[in-house]
Amino acid sequence: MHFKTIHDVHHCFDHDLKPVEIINSGDTRRFDILDASGGLITRDSKAEILTRLPMDALNPVCGPLFIEDAEPGDVIEIELLDFEPGGWGWTGIIPGFGLLAEEFTKPWLKISEYDNESVYFYDDIVIPFRPFAGTIGLAPAEPGSHSIVPPRVCGGNLDIRDLVKGSKLYLPVQVTGALLSIGDTHACQGDGEVCGTAVETRMAATATISLHKGDSIPAPMFDMPAVASDNHNEGYIVTTGVGPDLMEGAKNAVRFMIDRLKKKAGMDEELAYALCSVAGQLKISEIVDQPNWVVSFYIPKSIFKSHSLKAI
Incomplete structure (x- = not known):
C-alpha cells in the first residue's frame, strides 16, 4: 500500500x-x-x-x-x-x-x-x-x-x-x-x-x-514482537566491568572488549570501538550485591566469518 x-x-x-x-x-x-x-x-x-x-x-x-x-x-x-x-x-x-x-x-x-x-x-x-x-x-x-x-x-x-x-x-x-x-x-x-x-x-x-x-x-x-533470530547461534564473547559505579562499569566492560579485539584479532582500536557500537550488547548483569555491580558486554561470534576471530 x-x-x-x-x-x-x-x-x-x-x-x-x-x-x-x-x-x-x-x-x-x-x-x-x-x-x-x-x-x-x-x-x-x-x-x-x-x-x-x-x-x-x-x-x-x-x-x-x-x-x-x-x-x-x-x-x-x-x-x-x-x-x-x-x-x-x-x-x-x-x-x-x-x-x-x-x-x-x-x-x-x-x-x-x-x-x-x-x-x-x-x-x-x-x-x-x-x-x-x-x-x-x-x-x-x-x-x-x-x-x-x-x-x-x-x-x-x-x-x-x-x-x-x-x-x-x-x-x-x-x-x-x-x-x-x-x-x-x-x-x-x-x-x-x-x-x-x-x-x-x-x-x-x-x-x-x-x-x-x-x-x-x-x-x-x-x-516488541517475536522476531527472527539475529543468527547469533554461535555464542558470544563477553567482557565485564565490576565496581560501585554503573557508568564506570559500562566503560570498563567496553574498554576490556576493545583490548581483546586489539590483542586477539589485530584490530585497530578505532575499528574495535566502532564494532562494539554497531554490534555489541551492553547489559546490567547484577545490581543487588552491594557495594559492587556487574556490567557485561556481549559480542556475537556469528558476525565473524573467520574462525580465528571467533576465538578471541
Whole structure:
C-alpha cells in the first residue's frame, strides 16, 4: 500500500513548531528520513568531515505531526510497519562524543554497504541487517527549543535497537496535539551505541499513529514482537566491568572488549570501538550485591566469518 510521505524536517523539539499536518488517530504515514548527518556525509567522505559537522543540524527528524484530540495525560502509540533500506550507511567516531570520548579524540569514519539481510561492516565481519528509527519523540511541555540529542520521558533520541518492524512504541503526551517526529534511522546498532553512532543511514519508515485517551504513563514503553533470530547461534564473547559505579562499569566492560579485539584479532582500536557500537550488547548483569555491580558486554561470534576471530 502507498501512504502519504512526510518529507519536512526540523532540528529541535519545540512545542511551538508549526505542524506539517494534522492527522487523526489510526492514520498511517511514511517518513522520508535523512541520515544523522542530514545528508552531509556521502559514500566518498573522509573522517575529517566529522570535525566540522554543524551540531545544530545533526539528527534531523521528520514532522512534527499534530494528532487530533491528543492532550496531556493521553498516550500516543506508534506502530512501526516497515523500513525501506537505503543501501549504505556510515559509522563515525566524533571527537568529544561517545562513551569513551576522553580516550578517542581523533575523527574516524567507516562507510558500510548493506542489503536486506546483512551489513558488510569490515572484511570478515558481517552483521545482520536490523533496521529501526533511533529517534521517535513528542514535543516536551517545557517551552523553548530543545536539542534532539538527549532522550526525554516523552521520547526523542531513545536509540532502542528493539524498535524494529512490528514494534509498538507508547509515548506520554505533554502538549496539545502531541507533535510527533521521527528520524535517525539505523541499519544496525548494538545496545548502548557506545561510540556514539550506529550504521547511520537514510531510510523511509512507515508507521501507524494511534491515540489512547487518558492512558497516562510516566515514560516510554514498547511492545516488541517475536522476531527472527539475529543468527547469533554461535555464542558470544563477553567482557565485564565490576565496581560501585554503573557508568564506570559500562566503560570498563567496553574498554576490556576493545583490548581483546586489539590483542586477539589485530584490530585497530578505532575499528574495535566502532564494532562494539554497531554490534555489541551492553547489559546490567547484577545490581543487588552491594557495594559492587556487574556490567557485561556481549559480542556475537556469528558476525565473524573467520574462525580465528571467533576465538578471541
